[in-house]
Amino acid sequence: MSEIGITCTGAAVVNAIFNATGRRVRDLPITLHKLL
Numbered sequence: 001m002s003e004i005g006i007t008c009t010g011a012a013v014v015n016a017i018f019n020a021t022g023r024r025v026r027d028l029p030i031t032l033h034k035l036l
Helices: 002-021
Strands: none
Touching: none
């Protein structure tokens, strides 16, 4: 059951970054360079 939660975490973080910054990051890991 813990693997199900782990797979959704990346999408939740990326969506939170998009909501906060308006920038869509489509590949991980998310770095400051990708956001700027």
